[in-house]
Amino acid sequence: MRDQPEAERPDLTCDVAIIGAGTAGIAAERAARDEGARTLLIDPEFRGTLCANTGCMPSKLLIVAAKAAHDARRAPVFGVQPGALQVDGPAVMTRLREERDRFVAFTRESFDDLPEGTAITGRARFTGPTTLVLEDGRRVQARAVVIATGSTPIVPPPFRDLGPRVLTTETIFELPDLPDSLAVIGGGPIGLELAQAMGRLGVAVTLFDRETRLGKARADDIHEALSQAVARDLTLCLGVDTEARADPQGIRIDWSGPQQGHAVFSHVLVATGRAPTLDGLDLAAAGLELDDHGTPVFDRDTMRCGTSAVFIAGDADADAPLLHEASDEGALAGCNAARYPQVRPGPRSIPFTLTFTDPPLAQLGAEPGDDTLTGRSDYSDQGRARAEARAEGLVVLHADPQGRLTGAELCCPGAEHLSHLLVWAVQSGATAADLLLLPFYHPTLEEGLKGALKEICRQIRLPQAEAPATTCAVRDA
Ligand SMILES: Cc1cc2nc3c(=O)[nH]c(=O)nc-3n(C[C@H](O)[C@H](O)[C@H](O)COP(=O)(O)OP(=O)(O)OC[C@H]3O[C@@H](n4cnc5c(N)ncnc54)[C@H](O)[C@@H]3O)c2cc1C
Ligand SMILES: NC(=O)c1ccc[n+]([C@@H]2O[C@H](COP(=O)([O-])OP(=O)(O)OC[C@H]3O[C@@H](n4cnc5c(N)ncnc54)[C@H](O)[C@@H]3O)[C@@H](O)[C@H]2O)c1
Numbered sequence: 001m002r003d004q005p006e007a008e009r010p011d012l013t014c015d016v017a018i019i020g021a022g023t024a025g026i027a028a029e030r031a032a033r034d035e036g037a038r039t040l041l042i043d044p045e046f047r048g049t050l051c052a053n054t055g056c057m058p059s060k061l062l063i064v065a066a067k068a069a070h071d072a073r074r075a076p077v078f079g080v081q082p083g084a085l086q087v088d089g090p091a092v093m094t095r096l097r098e099e100r101d102r103f104v105a106f107t108r109e110s111f112d113d114l115p116e117g118t119a120i121t122g123r124a125r126f127t128g129p130t131t132l133v134l135e136d137g138r139r140v141q142a143r144a145v146v147i148a149t150g151s152t153p154i155v156p157p158p159f160r161d162l163g164p165r166v167l168t169t170e171t172i173f174e175l176p177d178l179p180d181s182l183a184v185i186g187g188g189p190i191g192l193e194l195a196q197a198m199g200r201l202g203v204a205v206t207l208f209d210r211e212t213r214l215g216k217a218r219a220d221d222i223h224e225a226l227s228q229a230v231a232r233d234l235t236l237c238l239g240v241d242t243e244a245r246a247d248p249q250g251i252r253i254d255w256s257g258p259q260q261g262h263a264v265f266s267h268v269l270v271a272t273g274r275a276p277t278l279d280g281l282d283l284a285a286a287g288l289e290l291d292d293h294g295t296p297v298f299d300r301d302t303m304r305c306g307t308s309a310v311f312i313a314g315d316a317d318a319d320a321p322l323l324h325e326a327s328d329e330g331a332l333a334g335c336n337a338a339r340y341p342q343v344r345p346g347p348r349s350i351p352f353t354l355t356f357t358d359p360p361l362a363q364l365g366a367e368p369g370d371d372t373l374t375g376r377s378d379y380s381d382q383g384r385a386r387a388e389a390r391a392e393g394l395v396v397l398h399a400d401p402q403g404r405l406t407g408a409e410l411c412c413p414g415a416e417h418l419s420h421l422l423v424w425a426v427q428s429g430a431t432a433a434d435l436l437l438l439p440f441y442h443p444t445l446e447e448g449l450k451g452a453l454k455e456i457c458r459q460i461r462l463p464q465a466e467a468p469a470t471t472c473a474v475r476d477a
Contacts, residue, residue, distance in 0.1 A: 010131070010141035012120065014040040016337040017132060017142035019124045019281070022049045023323060024314025025148035026110060027330030028337070029118070032146070035338035040140060041114065042132070044123040048107035050150055050315075051323050057103045058173040059193050061096040063356055066200035070358070073200075077389045087202045089178035096173060126286040130309050144309040144337035147296070148330060149281065151274040151315035158244045159185065159270045165251050166244070167269045169194075178203050180266040183253045184234075185242060187214040189355040191271035192230060196357050199233035206263065208255060212239040215361050216353075218409055225393040225411040226361050244268060276316045286310055293318065301345035303333035311337045322353065350407075352423045354416055359393050362419030365407020365426050366398075372406065373399045375432065375455030379412035382448040388413065397422070397452040403431040403462045414445035421446065432456040439467050 016032040018025045021043035029041045047053060072082045111119055122134030132140040153168040164171070169190060180203070184195040187209035199205040207230075214230070217223035227236060240257035247264045254262040276295055288296040288305050295318050296305040303311045311333035314326035332346035355361040368374065377395040385391035393412035399405050408422045425435055432453040440447050450466070457464045 009139075011138040012040060012140045013142070014038045014140070015143045016040075016146060016334065017042060017124075017130075017140050017144075018146040018148055018334065018337075019043075019132070020148035020150055020277075020314070020316065021046055021111065021119070022148060022150045022314060022326070023051055024150070024316070024326040024330035024333070025146070026107075027327045028146040028148055028311075028313055028334030029114070031331040031334030032338040033115070033118075033334075035335055037338035039118055040120050040142070041118055042120045042122055042124045042134070042140070044121065044135075046108065046111055046119060046121065048104040051326075052100065052103040052107045054169045054173060056323055058096055058100045059169070059190070059197075060356060061099050062092075062173075062197045062201075063193060065092045065096065066197035067358070069202070070200045074389065087178070089201070090176060092178060092201060093173075093175055100173065123280070125280055125282040127282070128285060129287055144311065144340040145286075146303075146330075146333045146337050147278075147281065147305075147310065147312045147316050148314050148326075148333070149277040149316045151318070151321055152277045153270065154273045154275050155270050156185075156272055158242065159268060162244060162246050162251055162268075165246075165267050167267055169271070172269055175267075180204070181250070182206075183208060183242075183251070183263075183265040183268045184271060185209075185268060186271035186273065187211075187236075187238070188271060188273065189215060189353070191269070192226075192355055192357050192361075194269060194271065196230050196233045199230075205234035206237055206253075206265070207234055208237045208240055208242050208253070210239065210241055210257075214238070215355050215357075216363075217361060217411070218363055218367055219396055221394060222361070222363075222396065222409045222411045225359070226357065229359055229392060229411070230357060274315065274321060276318045278316065299345075300329075300348065302336050302343045303329055303346075304336060304343050309337075309340050320351065324349070324352075350423065350427055352419070354419060356416065359390070359411055359413050360415040360419075362408070362410040362415045364419055364423045365405075368398045368407070371401050373401065373403065373456050373459050375399070375452035375459075377412075377448045377450070377452040379445075379448055382412075382445065384443045384445050384447070385413045387443065395449060395452055397432070397449075397456060399432055399456045401460065403433060403456055403460050405430055405432060405435070405456075412445075412448070418445060418449065422449075431462065433462040433464070436464060437467050 015037035017040045018028045032039050124132045130142045182205045184191045184207040195207045240255040243254045249264045250266040251268045252264045298305045313329035313333040315321040336343045352364040375397045379393045390413045396409045398407040405426045454464045
């Protein structure tokens with residue numbers, strides 16, 4: 001530094017500068033510090049993670065309120081009469097925000113544990129391969145940089161500039177009351193989860209998507225189960241183009257394609273995807289190679305961008321925009337940034353997505369190939385699901401020619417838990433026969449997996465023996 005002219009001398013120096021204090025950035029900072037690096041964690045707001053503020057947690061809080069309404073509405077199936085159902089919209093939104101704020105406070109408290117001088121408030125942009133400048137003019141020089149700037153909702157042109165009735169996940173959780181009616185544009189995880197929850201809370205919801213496939217469901221029968229389920233709570237309008245304009249009563253949506261029509265909604269939720277937050281970072285100054293979408297080209301085993309000293313993690317890399325991936329990628333990026341130039345590949349978990357509809361949609365592992373074995377379990381008459389009056393959907397398991405499980409698709413009651421068991425089984429290298437030898441308690445949703453596991457075993461003559469203690473004959477003896 002000493003031979004740099006004073007005007008170019010950095011105000012702040014460190015081994016690893018992390019841009020963005022969300023889940024990925026927090027994990028990167030911790031991992032780099034654990035490796036002995038001097039770190040700076042830079043964020044304009046330090047408001048806590050997206051997950052806690054406007055992502056996973058508030059969306060799940062809305063979903064649990066919707067579940068309470070749904071359970072009350074279907075209680076008469078069991079002979080239980082809860083009386084006339086009333087949903088208190090302001091109370092739903094108040095509880096959501098109170099609980100959300102608790103989660104946010106926890107993520108903010110983690111900033112208090114940072115070593116003094118580590119948290120730097122400001123918006124960063126590159127001025128060179130490992131140099132940054134903050135809005136207030138402070139210059140930062142690092143040995144390596146981690147980009148962990150997250151993502152931002154995409155709002156297509158027809159929905160821009162129509163005022164506060166057009167919502168994104170940045171604004172929907174701030175509503176003082178539930179909307180009277182809601183058009184949801186986009187049937188990905190965000191659109192599906194929030195549309196079904198709002199529908200169950202009594203909001204008249206129509207979900208529009210320009211594609212005919214919801215939630216990127218990979219298998220036709222899984223998609224069929226999902227769309228049948230959500231269509232009970234809302235109106236589906238798929239494969240259509242939408243136009244929007246302001247109307248005295250709200251927002252008018254005109255749609256065209258296989259179906260045509262128009263309607264006025266009090267609010268519109270735009271859930272048409274999220275883009276990495278890379279604008280304003282001046283990636284050109286960092287000299288990074290960019291893909292067609294302007295995202296740095298990086299190695300997902302090391303999180304390194306090309307041959308540079310820049311690493312990327314979380315939604316910013318547009319690879320797998322999920323909480324557990326942001327956390328894992330952050331840790332890997334931070335570790336490698338601290339060790340730079342000694343960069344090593346880190347472990348990556350197998351692909352796993354879970355959309356919290358009811359029933360949930362879960363997909364894990366690789367897509368099936370030509371030699372993939374498949375086994376199915378039908379949940380439309382599964383014992384425990386039937387007892388709970390929610391028997392529907394199916395599980396499809398995939399295995400390699402030796403019977404080793406490689407992936408699964410689920411849309412059935414309990415899929416969020418069943419898919420966890422299955423992803424653990426896949427990651428541990430278990431075969432279908434191995435799982436059949438494990439205990440299955442009765443009567444559970446897990447028992448429903450046996451049909452699919454046996455079908456795989458039959459195809460390659462693997463033993464279909466079950467763990468003896470779980471068979472009725474032994475239990476009854
Ligand atoms: C409604 C919704 C529901 C979701 N539900 C789930 C779910 O159930 N399960 C799941 O696994 N995932 C879910 N996700 C996805 C998950 O929330 C994200 O993948 C994850 O939170 C991304 O973390 P991140 O660290 O990449 O980004 P963030 O937490 O957004 O952090 C990015 C940080 O970068 C900062 N920043 C941006 N630009 C700059 C700059 N120039 N300089 C300095 N700082 C900057 C921002 O201020 C921010 O603090 C959901 C997302 C949404 C929107
Ligand atoms: N449970 C979870 O894990 C969870 C929940 C919510 C969000 N997320 C994460 O957030 C990310 C973003 O979610 P998302 O649902 O916004 O995005 P997405 O990209 O997954 O889905 C967007 C949907 O909008 C549709 N679409 C795009 N442009 C459109 C247009 N102009 N008109 C009509 N439809 C249009 C697409 O066909 C697609 O179905 C997801 O990829 C996921 O990783 C995860």
